[in-house]
Amino acid sequence: AHLDRIAAVDPAIHAFLHVSSDEALATAADVDARRAAGEPLHALAGVPIAVKDVVVTKDIPTTAGSKILDGWIPPYDATLVTRLRQAGLPILGKTNMDEFAMGSSTEHSAYGPTRNPWDETRIPGGSGGGSAAAVAAFEAPLAIGTDTGGSIRQPAAVTGSVGVKPTYGGVSRYGLIAMASSLDQAGPVTRSVLDSALLHELIGGHDPRDSTSIPESLPELVAAARGGDVAGMRLGVVSQLSGDGYEPGVKARFDDALALLADAGAEIVEVSCPSFDYALDAYYLIMPSEASSNLARFDGMRFGARTLPDEGPVTAERVMAATRGAGFGPEVKRRIMLGTYALSAGYYDAYYGSAQKVRTLIQRDFAAAFDKVDVLVSPTSPTTAFELGAKLDDPMAMYLNDVATIPANLAGVPGISLPSGLSSDGLPAGFQILGPAKADDRLYRVGSVLE
Numbered sequence: 001a002h003l004d005r006i007a008a009v010d011p012a013i014h015a016f017l018h019v020s021s022d023e024a025l026a027t028a029a030d031v032d033a034r035r036a037a038g039e040p041l042h043a044l045a046g047v048p049i050a051v052k053d054v055v056v057t058k059d060i061p062t063t064a065g066s067k068i069l070d071g072w073i074p075p076y077d078a079t080l081v082t083r084l085r086q087a088g089l090p091i092l093g094k095t096n097m098d099e100f101a102m103g104s105s106t107e108h109s110a111y112g113p114t115r116n117p118w119d120e121t122r123i124p125g126g127s128g129g130g131s132a133a134a135v136a137a138f139e140a141p142l143a144i145g146t147d148t149g150g151s152i153r154q155p156a157a158v159t160g161s162v163g164v165k166p167t168y169g170g171v172s173r174y175g176l177i178a179m180a181s182s183l184d185q186a187g188p189v190t191r192s193v194l195d196s197a198l199l200h201e202l203i204g205g206h207d208p209r210d211s212t213s214i215p216e217s218l219p220e221l222v223a224a225a226r227g228g229d230v231a232g233m234r235l236g237v238v239s240q241l242s243g244d245g246y247e248p249g250v251k252a253r254f255d256d257a258l259a260l261l262a263d264a265g266a267e268i269v270e271v272s273c274p275s276f277d278y279a280l281d282a283y284y285l286i287m288p289s290e291a292s293s294n295l296a297r298f299d300g301m302r303f304g305a306r307t308l309p310d311e312g313p314v315t316a317e318r319v320m321a322a323t324r325g326a327g328f329g330p331e332v333k334r335r336i337m338l339g340t341y342a343l344s345a346g347y348y349d350a351y352y353g354s355a356q357k358v359r360t361l362i363q364r365d366f367a368a369a370f371d372k373v374d375v376l377v378s379p380t381s382p383t384t385a386f387e388l389g390a391k392l393d394d395p396m397a398m399y400l401n402d403v404a405t406i407p408a409n410l411a412g413v414p415g416i417s418l419p420s421g422l423s424s425d426g427l428p429a430g431f432q433i434l435g436p437a438k439a440d441d442r443l444y445r446v447g448s449v450l451e
């Protein structure tokens with residue numbers, strides 16, 4: 001049924017870069033056989049899933065939204081994909097994304113944009129717009145995204161879906177094509193809070209192949225999602241994440257959700273996190289710095305479709321330059337240049353060093369806040385889905401979409417976005433809940449009350 005749905009609507013939505021029909025049907029048949037044989041199965045066995053194309057999948061093409069990886073078929077599975085396969089989730093295919101996960105609209109994909117199922121003239125968010133659109137368009141009941149600065153939560157918000165960025169180290173990064181290794185986390189995109197908890201528990205937990213993976217087991221997420229009780233909990237409204245620039249309709253839905261939570265017995269308090277005002281600036285130095293280093297492997301020698309120079313001698317250096325010149329799109333080149341500059345001798349202390357100090361201040365703001373409250377809340381994104389093309393020529397306007405989501409990545413804390421209703425323009429708005437590191441269960445406990 002989901003493959004039929006993809007065939008019917010994906011020509012218009014373009015959520016998928018690759019549909020792996022044969023493999024999905026084979027897995028479904030295998031699960032049926034195991035069920036018929038009376039084998040105990042995972043709760044999600046047989047439930048199809050879409051996977052963001054930045055996650056490597058053995059024998060299924062993986063491009064990260066870039067021309068430089070066009071035609072690459074990975075020889076191994078990411079750890080989270082191994083876990084999906086072992087539990088018997090049919091993989092429907094790979095979803096569209098901004099090239100190397102750089103963007104907030106999926107318009108930076110080298111393979112053309114994805115459209116928002118709520119209004120096809122609008123963006124589905126980014127960078128994981130394909131995963132969110134697939135879920136919102138009923139092409140897939142579950143999807144995997146990755147979130148470096150908001151790429152799970154912001155697309156979830158603008159498509160009326162649920163998206164979770166787990167605690168850093170909570171889900172293995174083994175087999176994720178790295179953008180910024182200290183910020184990247186994979187997580188679920190679904191239509192309900194309980195579905196996210198089920199998927200998060202399945203893909204999460206320690207992995208010896210990721211040196212930053214948290215050794216202890218995850219808290220009970222499914223139980224928390226079923227538990228739904230906020231009586232006596234303290235919720236902090238971050239004053240820095242609701243001011244100018246947030247659309248009135250988005251704020252109104254945020255206030256409605258707060259009122260529901262207060263009715264359910266939560267205590268709502270205002271919390272100030274002054275360093276959050278500098279989070280975007282710090283992120284756009286740290287993220288490009290790490291990306292400039294991570295993307296060095298795409299040189300036509302180790303990874304990447306090789307391009308030879310048009311003329312002149314074919315030296316290694318000139319082949320690398322031709323490969324990267326032809327293979328990377330403009331946003332990727334912009335960030336490699338920014339990152340290389342920020343890391344260069346003479347500028348390192350002023351830019352990268354300062355940004356790391358700001359990151360420490362943001363971590364301290366979170367720590368001080370979580371001394372006073374159980375979770376922090378804010379709108380997920382300042383606006384609803386904007387028109388395709390509206391911010392494509394203005395990188396700063398694009399970057400501003402992530403003001404509310406970036407602090408969590410800089411501090412490694414978990415965050416969820418869930419629908420808070422339709423804004424005044426008739427489009428979905430998102431409600432964000434942030435918890436302390438390793439307390440991902442709190443997101444599900446609070447989130448389930450709003451569902």
Ligand code: GLN
Pocket residue numbers: 101102103104126127146147148149150151152179287402
């Ligand atoms: N939109 C942000 C960026 O462009 C976040 C991307 C992400 O989380 N992958 O960097």
